[in-house]
Amino acid sequence: MTAPPPPRRVAARPSQVLRSIGAERRIADPCTMVVLGASGDLSRRKLMPALYQLCHDGLLPDAFELLGVGRDAFDDDGFRQMVRDELGKSDELEAVDDAVWARLGPKLHYVSGDFADAQSYRTIGDRLTELEQPRPADQRNRLFYLAVPPSVFEEIVRHLSQSGLAPKSDGPDERPWRRVVIEKPFGHSLATARALNHLVLELFDECQLFRIDHYLGKETVQSILVFRFANAIFEPLWNRQSIAHVQITVAETVGVEQRGGYYEEAGVLRDMFQNHLMQLLALTGMEPPVTMNADAVRDEKVKVLRSVRMMGPAEIDESVVRAQYRAGRIGGRDVTGYREEPMIAPNSATPTYAAMRLFLDNWRWKGVPFFLRSGKRLAERVSEIAVQFRDPPHLMFGHETRKLLAPNTLVMRIQPDEGISLSFQVKTPGAAYQLARQVEVAPVAMDFKYRAAFGDANPPAYETLLLDVMLGDATLFTRSDEVEAAWKVVDPILDFWDAHPPARMETYEAGTWGPTSAHQLIAQNGFAWRVPDQE
Numbered sequence: 001m002t003a004p005p006p007p008r009r010v011a012a013r014p015s016q017v018l019r020s021i022g023a024e025r026r027i028a029d030p031c032t033m034v035v036l037g038a039s040g041d042l043s044r045r046k047l048m049p050a051l052y053q054l055c056h057d058g059l060l061p062d063a064f065e066l067l068g069v070g071r072d073a074f075d076d077d078g079f080r081q082m083v084r085d086e087l088g089k090s091d092e093l094e095a096v097d098d099a100v101w102a103r104l105g106p107k108l109h110y111v112s113g114d115f116a117d118a119q120s121y122r123t124i125g126d127r128l129t130e131l132e133q134p135r136p137a138d139q140r141n142r143l144f145y146l147a148v149p150p151s152v153f154e155e156i157v158r159h160l161s162q163s164g165l166a167p168k169s170d171g172p173d174e175r176p177w178r179r180v181v182i183e184k185p186f187g188h189s190l191a192t193a194r195a196l197n198h199l200v201l202e203l204f205d206e207c208q209l210f211r212i213d214h215y216l217g218k219e220t221v222q223s224i225l226v227f228r229f230a231n232a233i234f235e236p237l238w239n240r241q242s243i244a245h246v247q248i249t250v251a252e253t254v255g256v257e258q259r260g261g262y263y264e265e266a267g268v269l270r271d272m273f274q275n276h277l278m279q280l281l282a283l284t285g286m287e288p289p290v291t292m293n294a295d296a297v298r299d300e301k302v303k304v305l306r307s308v309r310m311m312g313p314a315e316i317d318e319s320v321v322r323a324q325y326r327a328g329r330i331g332g333r334d335v336t337g338y339r340e341e342p343m344i345a346p347n348s349a350t351p352t353y354a355a356m357r358l359f360l361d362n363w364r365w366k367g368v369p370f371f372l373r374s375g376k377r378l379a380e381r382v383s384e385i386a387v388q389f390r391d392p393p394h395l396m397f398g399h400e401t402r403k404l405l406a407p408n409t410l411v412m413r414i415q416p417d418e419g420i421s422l423s424f425q426v427k428t429p430g431a432a433y434q435l436a437r438q439v440e441v442a443p444v445a446m447d448f449k450y451r452a453a454f455g456d457a458n459p460p461a462y463e464t465l466l467l468d469v470m471l472g473d474a475t476l477f478t479r480s481d482e483v484e485a486a487w488k489v490v491d492p493i494l495d496f497w498d499a500h501p502p503a504r505m506e507t508y509e510a511g512t513w514g515p516t517s518a519h520q521l522i523a524q525n526g527f528a529w530r531v532p533d534q535e
Contacts (some may be wrong), residue, residue, distance in 0.1 A: 027060075027061055028060060028470030028471060029471065031063075032064075032067060032140070032141070033142075034145065035066065035145045036115065036144065036147060037069070038068025038147065043068070046460075047145065047462060051104065053093070054467060055103055066107055067110070067128065069124060076109050080108050111127050118159060118162075124163075128165070139175075143469055144160055144166055144181065150185055157200055158203070161204070165178075166208070169207060172207040180204060182210070187487065190484065209480075211477055211479075217476060218415065220414045220418040220419070222464075225283065240367055244390045244391070245370070246369075247371045248385050249530070249532070250374040252381055253380065253381045254381075255338070256344070261343045264345065264348060267351050268351050269493060273490055274486050280414075282302075282304045282482075285360055285365055287303065288300070292475070304362075305485035306488075307362040308359070308361075311493070317500075319357040319521070320354065320356040321353075321521055323353045323375075323507055323508050323514065323517070324337070324506075324507050325337060325353065325510045326509055327340070327509075330377060337507070337510070338352050349505055353373075353374070353514050354374060356373075357369050373514065381415070382415065383415045384413045388407045388409045389409070389410070391407065405441065409530070418449070423444065425443055426442060513529065
């Protein structure tokens with residue numbers, strides 16, 4: 001009698017996994033979210049779609065209200081109509097469900113105001129009192145989101161404190177709570193970051209501050225810790241004995257577009273390295289935290305950033321490259337060079353690409369180079385961490401085979417196609433080589449994709465981060481010492497570049513993988529940059 005076939009295994013959806021382990025759904029505390037800059041680009045494109053998604057997923061409490069504040073002269077109905085229109089155009093959402101909007105729309109309110117005028121904060125206070133009146137006093141929680149340019153951070157936080165809208169907390173258990181969300185960039189340099197930290201810590205407790213970097217809300221970024229510390233097969237290899245080098249790439253195909261004024265002031269190091277790439281470096285290199293609470297995780301990230309070997313002028317000149325994109329073709333269309341973009345000086349020396357070699361001076365990573373690169377108008381939009389393992393100590397398969405061997409590489413893809421792949425060598429089928437006492441080998445890859453396993457279950461980054469703020473979970477947010485530790489890595493490079501402007505800025509053609517000097521940089525150590533679209 002033939003045995004029945006084994007039951008077909010079907011991947012469980014995340015909601016099924018949660019139910020199977022008895023996990024409770026996270027629902028935010030009752031609160032009023034005050035968005036300062038509610039009619040701006042960030043609010044329209046990211047915050048409002050994230051709130052819609054939280055409402056759609058049943059993660060907003062009934063006792064939730066949103067008060068938008070901005071210079072535009074909306075009333076409540078006008079603000080709601082603007083938000084509804086923007087949701088319909090959002091690339092964060094597939095469609096807007098009328099039933100969901102019927103629940104969310106009435107929770108949206110608006111007041112016009114000037115962020116520099118104390119009277120505006122009295123108006124905000126009066127409206128908050130009105131909105132919070134139905135809730136018990138200990139549930140009148142407030143979340144202030146600064147969706148505004150960094151130039152007005154200081155005056156806003158001072159007014160929030162002086163007006164009594166957001167007094168300093170006595171600790172994380174205080175009720176009702178007051179929380180303040182600050183968008184990047186956190187300063188323009190180490191000195192300005194320290195000044196901003198000094199100001200906000202004078203006005204608020206650290207537990208009230210949520211410095212947001214949307215990269216940390218991406219599912220794959222969060223999964224780095226799970227991948228490393230929940231799988232016994234990888235953690236023993238995650239060190240200098242097994243790993244030859246690490247590459248961290250954040251590549252964009254877009255140019256500066258309409259952000260030329262900002263980008264001329266920032267450049268690629270301030271725009272990408274000080275925040276996104278330093279966070280990926282910290283998560284890749286950190287030690288296991290004692291527990292998964294916010295302080296334990298952030299303690300270990302800070303240790304990594306503090307272990308980065310500081311570079312003097314000679315080391316910076318040898319280990320960091322900069323370049324600008326020139327005209328080229330991307331996606332089958334011609335694009336202009338950086339200096340021809342709107343609001344860019346014709347002789348600009350602002351880099352749009354940088355690559356660097358860093359070392360972590362600690363027990364785990366001593367001698368392992370970390371190569372970081374990021375740029376605009378590159379060949380492909382991709383963010384990934386690639387860990388390349390050392391070559392086998394001895395190869396017995398013949399000289400011809402040796403040339404074909406590719407290094408074992410573990411790749412964690414953050415965007416656009418989130419997943420993890422591992423390449424290794426296998427024997428190629430066939431008897432011809434065996435008769436000659438040779439074995440033909442070829443590289444293959446095991447490839448895991450989140451979309452294939454879980455469908456479209458990955459929430460947008462801002463949905464995750466907003467929910468965490470409402471819950472008071474700061475794990476995915478940067479602490480004051482973490483911000484300063486990241487600036488300590490980047491600041492000396494910026495100072496060196498300011499003191500030594502290039503006689504002729506190196507360029508790279510739009511649609512390529514960067515300048516020649518970047519390839520020479522990694523080749524000095526006997527390696528080469530990965531080309532993601534060929535893997």
